[in-house]
Amino acid sequence: MATLRDVASAAGVSPATASRALSAPDTVSMAKRHQVIEAAERLNYKPNRSAQALASGQSRHIGLVLPDLANPSFAAIAKGVQAQARGTRYSVLVADTDEDPRAERAIVRDLQTSVDGLVLCSPRMPEEEIRECAAAGPLVLVNREVDGLPSVTFDSAAGVTQALQHLRALGHHRVAYVGGPEASWSDAHRRRALGTVEGVDVVDVGAHRPIHTGGVAAADLALGTGATAILCYNDLIALGVLSRLRTRGVDVPNDISVVGFDDIGAATYVAPTLTTVAIPLTRAGQEATSLLSQVRDTSADGTPVRLPVELVVRDSSGPAPA
Amino acid sequence: MATLRDVASAAGVSPATASRALSAPDTVSMAKRHQVIEAAERLNYKPNRSAQALASGQSRHIGLVLPDLANPSFAAIAKGVQAQARGTRYSVLVADTDEDPRAERAIVRDLQTSVDGLVLCSPRMPEEEIRECAAAGPLVLVNREVDGLPSVTFDSAAGVTQALQHLRALGHHRVAYVGGPEASWSDAHRRRALGTVEGVDVVDVGAHRPIHTGGVAAADLALGTGATAILCYNDLIALGVLSRLRTRGVDVPNDISVVGFDDIGAATYVAPTLTTVAIPLTRAGQEATSLLSQVRDTSADGTPVRLPVELVVRDSSGPAPA
DNA sequence: GGGCGCAATGAAAGCGCATTCAAAAGTTTC
DNA sequence: GAAACTTTTGAATGCGCTTTCATTGCGCCC
Numbered sequence: 046m047a048t049l050r051d052v053a054s055a056a057g058v059s060p061a062t063a064s065r066a067l068s069a070p071d072t073v074s075m076a077k078r079h080q081v082i083e084a085a086e087r088l089n090y091k092p093n094r095s096a097q098a099l100a101s102g103q104s105r106h107i108g109l110v111l112p113d114l115a116n117p118s119f120a121a122i123a124k125g126v127q128a129q130a131r132g133t134r135y136s137v138l139v140a141d142t143d144e145d146p147r148a149e150r151a152i153v154r155d156l157q158t159s160v161d162g163l164v165l166c167s168p169r170m171p172e173e174e175i176r177e178c179a180a181a182g183p184l185v186l187v188n189r190e191v192d193g194l195p196s197v198t199f200d201s202a203a204g205v206t207q208a209l210q211h212l213r214a215l216g217h218h219r220v221a222y223v224g225g226p227e228a229s230w231s232d233a234h235r236r237r238a239l240g241t242v243e244g245v246d247v248v249d250v251g252a253h254r255p256i257h258t259g260g261v262a263a264a265d266l267a268l269g270t271g272a273t274a275i276l277c278y279n280d281l282i283a284l285g286v287l288s289r290l291r292t293r294g295v296d297v298p299n300d301i302s303v304v305g306f307d308d309i310g311a312a313t314y315v316a317p318t319l320t321t322v323a324i325p326l327t328r329a330g331q332e333a334t335s336l337l338s339q340v341r342d343t344s345a346d347g348t349p350v351r352l353p354v355e356l357v358v359r360d361s362s363g364p365a366p367a
Numbered sequence: 368m369a370t371l372r373d374v375a376s377a378a379g380v381s382p383a384t385a386s387r388a389l390s391a392p393d394t395v396s397m398a399k400r401h402q403v404i405e406a407a408e409r410l411n412y413k414p415n416r417s418a419q420a421l422a423s424g425q426s427r428h429i430g431l432v433l434p435d436l437a438n439p440s441f442a443a444i445a446k447g448v449q450a451q452a453r454g455t456r457y458s459v460l461v462a463d464t465d466e467d468p469r470a471e472r473a474i475v476r477d478l479q480t481s482v483d484g485l486v487l488c489s490p491r492m493p494e495e496e497i498r499e500c501a502a503a504g505p506l507v508l509v510n511r512e513v514d515g516l517p518s519v520t521f522d523s524a525a526g527v528t529q530a531l532q533h534l535r536a537l538g539h540h541r542v543a544y545v546g547g548p549e550a551s552w553s554d555a556h557r558r559r560a561l562g563t564v565e566g567v568d569v570v571d572v573g574a575h576r577p578i579h580t581g582g583v584a585a586a587d588l589a590l591g592t593g594a595t596a597i598l599c600y601n602d603l604i605a606l607g608v609l610s611r612l613r614t615r616g617v618d619v620p621n622d623i624s625v626v627g628f629d630d631i632g633a634a635t636y637v638a639p640t641l642t643t644v645a646i647p648l649t650r651a652g653q654e655a656t657s658l659l660s661q662v663r664d665t666s667a668d669g670t671p672v673r674l675p676v677e678l679v680v681r682d683s684s685g686p687a688p689a
Numbered sequence: 690g691g692g693c694g695c696a697a698t699g700a701a702a703g704c705g706c707a708t709t710c711a712a713a714a715g716t717t718t719c
Numbered sequence: 720g721a722a723a724c725t726t727t728t729g730a731a732t733g734c735g736c737t738t739t740c741a742t743t744g745c746g747c748c749c
Contacts, residue, residue, distance in 0.1 A: 418705035
């Protein structure tokens with residue numbers, strides 16, 4: 046493997062000049078720059094990343110920690126992070142915590158030793174631990190706010206309001222809310238908006254796992270409330286609800302309406318297609334990454350970013366039954 | 368930040384001993400080992416990864432390249448890689464190529480400069496390019512075979528056979544095959560098994576994008592063949608086919624049966640639930656990663672691994688119409 | 690034409706660790 | 720008790736690069 050030294054001597058310059066020619070081209074005369082570049086290509090030179098990292102103090106890696114890669118919502122975030130990172134010539138170290146909140150802190154701290162900054166998507170890590178992690182290195186939160194830390198969140202409260210208004214306009218006055226995990230920040234955030242729409246009573250049917258089976262389990266509870274519509278913490282739950290309602294012979298949307306949250310791909314694969322609050326997850330991944338660059342470079346606090354959401358009306362919501 | 372030097376002097380030993388105490392504990396006397404470990408904890412010492420990497424020539428990172436993180440199949444593989452890597456104290460650098468085969472080679476080569484080995488999931492990269500990449504560093508292929516290179520694949524041919532036998536048993540004698548992308552290795556592999564089941568005629572309806580819309584488009588073609596069953600390249604396509612059939616008022620499974628490939632989560636979310644050939648994707652990610660360790664450590668060729676698949680019968684397949 | 694400022698260059702000093710090598714200490718064997 | 724090992728230790732080297740600092744060459748102005 047050719048080193049920078051080799052390139053330098055092949056080009057007839059010092060290693061210092063060779064280094065500059067490759068990483069700060071405009072500090073070197075055109076002639077030498079071309080000599081170096083030519084030599085580098087001829088020798089098929091690839092800089093040693095570890096050496097660059099050690100000498101410069103920058104790994105050009107960013108970390109991404111999330112609960113579950115197989116969850117389409119998190120996968121969408123990962124995709125956004127990844128895309129934005131590549132644009133800025135960074136690589137992404139991904140760590141899936143497997144929904145294990147206890148392992149999370151260790152994973153984060155470990156990752157922090159090898160990255161320039163971290164995008165943390167951890168709905169359930171205690172706030173105190175998050176602060177600890179933030180003290181150890183640049184960090185941006187996704188889908189969660191902690192005072193004083195940079196974050197990218199969604200205006201889910203507005204989403205809840207939009208969904209409830211939509212349902213009210215369809216004549217629904219009693220809506221069941223199927224919640225997500227207890228400790229989830231975004232669930233808490235959404236719940237606060239449940240009472241904001243006049244003329245709509247929201248009945249809470251409790252906390253549920255944010256996956257299909259969680260929805261299956263919740264459906265019967267929701268049905269039991271006598272509500273004419275069900276608002277779900279996320280689409281996976283909503284799809285579970287739809288499955289169970291179908292099994293029980295309850296017609297959607299004629300007997301009952303269902304609204305989800307996220308707008309994952311599967312929302313359009315099912316019948317009826319799912320009315321849902323679309324959340325720009327991929328965009329959030331991008332924003333978080335670009336916010337992270339800012340925080341790193343300027344060591345500013347980083348203004349929290351809040352992205353707009355949008356209700357997408359499909360077939361699972363319809364007029365309330367008479 | 369405390370360095371190894373600091374720890375060493377705090378423990379009253381040389382840096383060499385400190386280094387050994389932490390990374391090769393049994394080459395150091397018990398007494399000194401404890402002094403060092405104690406000092407390291409007291410100073411909150413964290414080794415500098417870049418320095419370790421430079422000095423040892425090992426980054427303890429592995430790379431994972433795949434076409435699309437948002438695709439549940441690839442996400443499942445990523446999860447497996449991630450899990451296995453953490454078990455061996457490796458971190459995973461993920462690169463999503465965004466289904467752009469032209470960018471792929473550059474991405475791979477770039478990633479190879481910062482990892483100890485690579486898991487490559489690239490259904491469409493030309494074989495020649497793959498060989499090039501393999502020459503540049505340890506590499507394991509997933510869901511694809513190339514002579515002489517280590518790989519983890521699935522016995523999809525057996526899956527196709529199982530699916531066709533299942534359909535034949537249900538009285539189907541004419542089956543439409545909705546193919547995946549033209550250049551896809553696994554599509555080619557599956558096609559070879561299409562003619563192996565006596566008494567079942569398979570009609571090829573061509574190559575399609577391996578996503579929902581691809582299936583929507585393919586459904587009409589499949590219907591046009593007069594087949595009584597449709598076998599699809601993957602579940603996403605199958606779900607698209609189901610959507611379109613529903614729109615056209617074709618009943619599944621009474622009018623026509625549909626079988627997919629992969630067994631993604633959504634296969635159970637839809638109605639009818641999807642009969643599909645289950646592929647152990649997460650396991651493949653694990654196997655690939657562990658195979659990569661072997662290849663790295665022993666510089667052996669690495670025996671290709673072929674994982675078994677299994678037909679999961681659900682509601683989308685039924686007796687052929689009379 | 691001499692002094693000044695600026696751009697271009699190279700020598701050299703690390704970045705923080707692993708690892709080699711030789712020396713020191715401790716153990717066994719006859 | 721000495722020779723022959725083995726284990727434990729520290730000094731020193733270098734991984735491949737970036738970056739500071741001093742030096743050189745050069746155009747420019749008065």
